[in-house]
Amino acid sequence: xxxxxxxxxxxxxxxxxxxxxxxxxxxxxxxxxxxxxxxxxxxxxxxxxxxxxxxxxxxxxxxxxxxxxxxxxxxxxxxxxxxxxxxxxxxxxxxxxxxxxxxxxxxxxxxxxxxxxxxxxxxxxxxxxxxxxxxxxxxxxxxxxxxxxxxxxxxxxxxxxxxxxxxxxxxxxxxxxxxxxxxxxxxxxxxxxxxxxxxxxxxxxxxxxxxxxxxxxxxxxxxxxxxxxxxxxxxxxxxxxxxxxxxxxxxxxxxxxxxxxxxxxxxxxxxxxxxxxxxxxxxxxxxxxxxxxxxxxxxxxxxxxxxxxxxxxxxxxxxxxxxxxxxxxxxxxxxxxxxxxxxxxxxxxxxxxxxxxxxxxxxxxxxxxxxxxxxxxxxxxxxxxxxxxxxxxxxxxxxxxxxxxxxxxxxxxxxxxxxxxxxxxxxxxxxxxxxxxxxxxxxxxxxxxxxxxxxxxxxxxxxxxxxxxxxxxxxxxxxxxxxxxxxxxxxxxxxxxxxxxxxxxxxxxxxxxxxxxxxxxxxxxxxxxxxxxxxxxxxxxxxxxxxxxxxxxxxxxxxxxxxxxxxxxxxxxxxxxxxxxxxxxxxxxx
Numbered sequence: 001x002x003x004x005x006x007x008x009x010x011x012x013x014x015x016x017x018x019x020x021x022x023x024x025x026x027x028x029x030x031x032x033x034x035x036x037x038x039x040x041x042x043x044x045x046x047x048x049x050x051x052x053x054x055x056x057x058x059x060x061x062x063x064x065x066x067x068x069x070x071x072x073x074x075x076x077x078x079x080x081x082x083x084x085x086x087x088x089x090x091x092x093x094x095x096x097x098x099x100x101x102x103x104x105x106x107x108x109x110x111x112x113x114x115x116x117x118x119x120x121x122x123x124x125x126x127x128x129x130x131x132x133x134x135x136x137x138x139x140x141x142x143x144x145x146x147x148x149x150x151x152x153x154x155x156x157x158x159x160x161x162x163x164x165x166x167x168x169x170x171x172x173x174x175x176x177x178x179x180x181x182x183x184x185x186x187x188x189x190x191x192x193x194x195x196x197x198x199x200x201x202x203x204x205x206x207x208x209x210x211x212x213x214x215x216x217x218x219x220x221x222x223x224x225x226x227x228x229x230x231x232x233x234x235x236x237x238x239x240x241x242x243x244x245x246x247x248x249x250x251x252x253x254x255x256x257x258x259x260x261x262x263x264x265x266x267x268x269x270x271x272x273x274x275x276x277x278x279x280x281x282x283x284x285x286x287x288x289x290x291x292x293x294x295x296x297x298x299x300x301x302x303x304x305x306x307x308x309x310x311x312x313x314x315x316x317x318x319x320x321x322x323x324x325x326x327x328x329x330x331x332x333x334x335x336x337x338x339x340x341x342x343x344x345x346x347x348x349x350x351x352x353x354x355x356x357x358x359x360x361x362x363x364x365x366x367x368x369x370x371x372x373x374x375x376x377x378x379x380x381x382x383x384x385x386x387x388x389x390x391x392x393x394x395x396x397x398x399x400x401x402x403x404x405x406x407x408x409x410x411x412x413x414x415x416x417x418x419x420x421x422x423x424x425x426x427x428x429x430x431x432x433x434x435x436x437x438x439x440x441x442x443x444x445x446x447x448x449x450x451x452x453x454x455x456x457x458x459x460x461x462x463x464x465x466x467x468x469x470x471x472x473x474x475x476x477x478x479x480x481x482x483x484x485x486x487x488x489x490x491x492x493x494x495x496x497x498x499x500x501x502x503x504x505x506x507x508x509x510x511x512x513x514x515x516x517x518x519x520x521x522x523x524x525x526x527x528x529x530x531x532x533x534x535x536x537x538x539x540x541x542x543x544x545x546x547x548x549x550x551x552x553x554x555x556x557x558x559x560x561x562x563x564x565x566x567x568x569x570x571x572x573x574x575x576x577x578x579x580x581x582x583x584x585x586x587x588x589x590x
Contacts, residue, residue: 035059036106037066043113048089052111055085064106071100071107082111090118090153092188119186121147123194128165130177130201137168138201146195153193158184165199173234173269175261176202205261207232208268214275216251218308224337225249226273234259234269245338246275250304250312253278280304291488291583292496294321306330310337322496325349339370351479353497355507358479360386378406382429383436386478392505398478401436404429412451412590416564419453421590441471443481445514451589459522459530461589465490465538467514474501474512474542482510483540485550488583490516491536492571493552495581500540511540515547528560532569551575556583564588 037059041049057077062070075098086094093116100109126145128138146161147153162182169177181198210230212222228242236259243257252275261269284300300316312331318324327347334340343366350359366380382402389395405428412421430442445467452460467483474482486494500510516538524530537551554571569583 035062036064037062037109038103038106039109039111041111041113044115048086048091048113048115051089052082052085052113055081055088057081062107066107075100075109078109078111086113086115088155090120090155090193091115092119092186092191093117117191118152119188119191119193121149121151121153121195122192123196124149125196125198126161127198128201129180129198130174131204132169132172132174132177132201135172137172138165141165141168153186153195158195162197165197169199169201171236173205173236173261174201174203175205175264175269178202203267205234205264206268207234207259208264208270210271210273212273212275214252214273214277216275216277216305216308217310221309221333224333224335228257228271228273230268234261239271242273246273248338249310249333251278251310252276278304289584290320291585293323296320296323322353323349323351336369340368342367349480353508354391354495356388356390356479356497356509358386358388360384360478360480362386374409374411376406376408380404380406380429384478384480386480388477388479390503390507390509392503392507393475396476398476399436399438400431400441400478400481402429402431410590412588416588417560418451418588418590419459421451423447423449423590439471439473439476441469441477441481443467443469443471445483449590457524459520459589461520461522462518464517465514466516469512471512474509477510477512479510483512483514484508484510485514485516485538485540488569488585491518491538491550491552492534492554492569492583493536493573493579493581494550499538499550501542512542513544514538514540515549522558530558532556532558532567534569534571536571552581554581561586 039053039056039059041052044052057074062074078098079096082096082098083094086092095114095116097112098109099112100107102108124145124147126142128142132138141161141164146157162179166177169175178200179198180200181196183194183196185194187193207228207230210226210228212226214222217225225245226242227245228238232238239257239259243255246252246255246257254276256274257271259269259271263270280303282302282304284302285298287295287297289295297319298316300314302315303313305311306313310333313328314331315326315328317326325347327345327349329343329345331341331343334342344364345366346363348359348361351357362382362384364380364382366378368376368378370376380403382404384398384400384402387395387397406426408423408425410421410423412418412423424447426444426446428442428444431437431440433440445465447463447465449461449463454460469477469481469483471477483500484497485491485499487496487498491499497510498508500508503509516536518534518536520532520534522530522532533553533555535551535553537549539548539550541547551574552571553574554569556567556569559566564587567583567585570580571583572578572580
């Protein structure tokens with residue numbers, strides 16, 4: 001009886017052919033792909049055939065007109081490699097016949113395979129000992145051994161299992177981990193294999209001295225960003241998290257976080273953090289056309305840090321046909337700055353449509369945090385001083401101290417080109433007459449969007465919005481708090497803010513309530529192009545009993561540009577198909 005034993009005790013799998021399976025060079029792979037000599041394999045399933053091709057010698061020295069001697073030498077060397085490739089897949093009694101023939105104007109090789117019965121695993125013993133044996137990461141690995149009894153003995157699964165143990169040990173700081181036993185016994189005669197692994201984690205290292213090199217934040221405020229501290233148990237994921245936090249702070253152009261376990265002393269690994277400051281100021285400017293606002297010019301400036309506390313300042317100005325505005329925000333990171341900050345904001349805005357215009361001054365303070373499950377949460381106090389002018393009515397002025405909160409979450413599989421996901425946003429705010437306000441009101445609104453991609457790449461996009469206001473008089477409300485419908489992101493087929501209650505003169509003055517919905521179907525056409533068809537419905541209104549849903553329908557084209565999806569739509573109201581509207585937008589679906 002023949003019996004093969006690999007890696008008794010501290011030895012590892014060392015089959016030369018098996019090593020070739022994992023270390024095949026890109027040069028060899030390229031040479032095989034580029035060789036004019038074709039290789040066909042018959043008698044083996046897809047997995048075995050692919051592995052046999054991977055083990056075969058490089059074809060780079062074979063040409064269409066190679067001599068019979070050279071072809072014979074190649075076939076002789078290939079037979080040994082084919083056996084190694086078969087054994088790596090569990091076939092220890094495989095037989096091969098390699099022949100050559102002319103195929104067209106070139107040489108072709110044919111490999112006939114008789115794989116025989118594969119070796120199957122009859123015994124698997126996996127043991128993890130040491131300080132880390134009860135950690136959930138090691139328990140999870142041990143719970144799924146590389147083989148179950150009766151599995152075909154494929155070498156790769158053994159190597160993958162060991163690599164997973166090694167990787168986990170390194171990530172968790174078990175740098176002295178070792179295999180007490182790693183043994184494979186194969187009996188080709190009985191076609192049986194036994195696998196034994198005993199892995200000892202050893203001790204767990206800790207984080208040693210943490211050295212930080214950066215020149216933006218004072219030490220007190222830098223400490224708010226640090227999650228790696230001396231004396232903590234070592235964890236590579238914590239180091240990666242530390243790098244993400246500093247990258248996301250917006251202060252640095254490059255961040256490197258390294259644990260030098262080679263320099264560990266007394267079980268402590270020194271950690272170095274190096275952060276290169278980015279340019280302090282960013283200036284932006286753009287010009288373009290927005291379907292809802294007409295031609296527009298925007299300019300902005302962002303100071304990524306104002307002082308060594310890490311405060312930030314951003315400003316923006318907009319000049320468009322229907323809108324002019326200037327705004328600024330001063331942001332102050334708080335105790336957990338990666339997901340918690342407060343901001344002060346102020347701005348002036350003038351908007352003008354055919355029937356109604358407004359001029360507003362807004363000042364506000366808010367507190368923002370992102371929860372562990374990625375909900376963006378905001379509470380705010382805004383002071384609003386706004387003048388509203390309907391074309392056929394007198395000008396009204398409103399002063400309101402609005403207190404409220406917002407929730408928002410986007411879940412998607414891709415930020416730029418999502419195929420599945422959803423978005424939900426909600427807001428509630430209110431003011432009390434006499435408390436820095438000249439009227440009382442309570443308002444709530446919610447927006448939802450759902451995206452689903454079908455089997456053949458077709459997309460279904462559903463979205464809807466709803467809002468309601470409790471107040472005594474719509475005419476006293478500032479325009480910015482009134483609801484309107486119509487336009488690119490509302491009801492296509494209608495002009496921007498053209499849907500709502502009207503006064504006796506026929507001017508659209510908005511509504512206390514809002515309800516809109518949309519169904520869109522997108523079908524891929526070619527490469528980065530797709531076609532879309534949609535139906536939108538909605539309106540802004542004062543009384544639900546008088547609600548009249550306006551419906552618009554149309555079609556459009558979509559293009560996947562490097563900046564995100566570009567959309568061009570044509571739509572018209574269903575009750576007036578001749579009133580055609582064109583819409584253009586850029587940005588992700590969620």
